[in-house]
Amino acid sequence: MELFEQQEFVMVHKSGVAGELDYFTEVCRRHNLKITPQRVAIYRILMGCSDHPSADYVFRIIRSDFPNISFETVNRSLLTFAEIGLIAIVESTSGVRRFDPDMDSHHHIHCVKCGRIFDFQHGDYDCIAVPDSLTEKFSLVGKRVVLHVICPDCIKKGLSVEPVSEKHTSAGT
Amino acid sequence: MELFEQQEFVMVHKSGVAGELDYFTEVCRRHNLKITPQRVAIYRILMGCSDHPSADYVFRIIRSDFPNISFETVNRSLLTFAEIGLIAIVESTSGVRRFDPDMDSHHHIHCVKCGRIFDFQHGDYDCIAVPDSLTEKFSLVGKRVVLHVICPDCIKKGLSVEPVSEKHTSAGT
DNA sequence: CTCTTATTTGAGAATATATCTATTTTAGCT
DNA sequence: AGCTAAAATAGATATATTCTCAAATAAGAG
Numbered sequence: 001m002e003l004f005e006q007q008e009f010v011m012v013h014k015s016g017v018a019g020e021l022d023y024f025t026e027v028c029r030r031h032n033l034k035i036t037p038q039r040v041a042i043y044r045i046l047m048g049c050s051d052h053p054s055a056d057y058v059f060r061i062i063r064s065d066f067p068n069i070s071f072e073t074v075n076r077s078l079l080t081f082a083e084i085g086l087i088a089i090v091e092s093t094s095g096v097r098r099f100d101p102d103m104d105s106h107h108h109i110h111c112v113k114c115g116r117i118f119d120f121q122h123g124d125y126d127c128i129a130v131p132d133s134l135t136e137k138f139s140l141v142g143k144r145v146v147l148h149v150i151c152p153d154c155i156k157k158g159l160s161v162e163p164v165s166e167k168h169t170s171a172g173t
Numbered sequence: 174m175e176l177f178e179q180q181e182f183v184m185v186h187k188s189g190v191a192g193e194l195d196y197f198t199e200v201c202r203r204h205n206l207k208i209t210p211q212r213v214a215i216y217r218i219l220m221g222c223s224d225h226p227s228a229d230y231v232f233r234i235i236r237s238d239f240p241n242i243s244f245e246t247v248n249r250s251l252l253t254f255a256e257i258g259l260i261a262i263v264e265s266t267s268g269v270r271r272f273d274p275d276m277d278s279h280h281h282i283h284c285v286k287c288g289r290i291f292d293f294q295h296g297d298y299d300c301i302a303v304p305d306s307l308t309e310k311f312s313l314v315g316k317r318v319v320l321h322v323i324c325p326d327c328i329k330k331g332l333s334v335e336p337v338s339e340k341h342t343s344a345g346t
Numbered sequence: 347c348t349c350t351t352a353t354t355t356g357a358g359a360a361t362a363t364a365t366c367t368a369t370t371t372t373a374g375c376t
Numbered sequence: 377a378g379c380t381a382a383a384a385t386a387g388a389t390a391t392a393t394t395c396t397c398a399a400a401t402a403a404g405a406g
Contacts, residue, residue: 032353034354036355036402055392056391072357072395075393076354089266093263093265095268095269095270111311112262131295138323141285141323143318143320143321144319147307148314148316149312150314152310152311207381209382209383209384211383211384212383228363229363242385245384245385245386246385268362270363
């Protein structure tokens with residue numbers, strides 16, 4: 001499962017609802033991964049997400065179509081997808097691993113109270129320069145700005161609110 | 174445990190080995206937290222870390238001095254310290270919560286292969302502007318640039334290396 | 347279209363991580 | 377020294393992730 005070569009191909013034909021599955025198929029082929037119904041279903045769900053689903057979230061959604069699928073399959077597929085660059089793993093502070101189906105350049109807002117993560121676009125941030133001293137040592141895969149905030153909901157709730165458990169609260173963004 | 178007011182005080186007298194415990198004491202007092210031997214020991218360990226320890230890491234270290242301390246105490250103390258702004262919780266992709274004893278402005282390099290997190294300083298990044306449209310809605314607590322890379326070790330190890338388990342591998346940075 | 351094989355799936359157990367509860371201990375005040 | 381609210385502890389529980397291996401199957405070969 002090579003990770004190095006993926007970058008040059010990313011976004012070849014990702015646009016359009018029809019093209020998404022072609023893209024998925026192509027990337028899987030390139031990495032000698034079989035196209036299974038489970039993987040297709042998982043990928044479809046990811047493409048319908050505008051937030052940052054956890055494995056558990058995907059698992060719960062997919063079960064309505066696919067009652068026998070195992071959590072293990074969902075989780076392993078997500079990790080595999082991340083390895084071949086179909087999706088990303090989001091940096092988070094909540095202790096639950098979250099995935100990001102959006103591979104276009106974007107940035108994140110983390111609420112330090114509730115752990116929610118919001119996406120935002122900002123052209124200025126897309127083109128920040130990375131020092132040569134770093135690119136000499138590290139192979140750069142991506143970059144992003146992360147803002148730590150207290151979100152409007154948590155501001156409303158006031159100062160003494162504990163972070164909520166994210167168990168079973170949709171994808172938790 | 175108020176989170177809002179902390180910013181203005183950060184770095185009041187943090188410099189110097191001697192000053193660190195004074196600072197700790199002062200912040201605890203301000204938040205009506207008791208100065209217990211356990212908390213002091215945990216804070217000392219944090220101040221000796223140049224990386225991003227997990228609760229488990231701190232727990233294992235502290236046990237050599239403090240054989241009876243419980244994991245619960247360590248974990249709760251770390252969360253408390255984060256709440257009062259003595260340390261930060263680091264965004265990570267490994268599924269293990271990590272803490273950052275360094276509260277000065279700095280940025281992170283995440284290895285997407287092994288999950289290690291490296292700190293770096295870069296003046297240009299410290300002063301990136303945050304759009305008004307965001308600060309109007311969100312209460313800004315901090316900001317940072319996160320670079321996603323493959324680290325030198327993982328480059329050396331080649332393409333087909335799986336992410337290593339971080340169980341018992343020091344603090345895992 | 348069928349055979350073959352390496353990959354993938356799924357069930358259950360194991361491990362890792364984090365939190366809760368109830369009880370005992372103690373820091374810090376008087 | 378005594379009091380009291382806060383904190384520490386042990387143990388149980390909840391949550392999240394990974395492992396193991398037998399059974400199922402995608403995809404290429406014939």
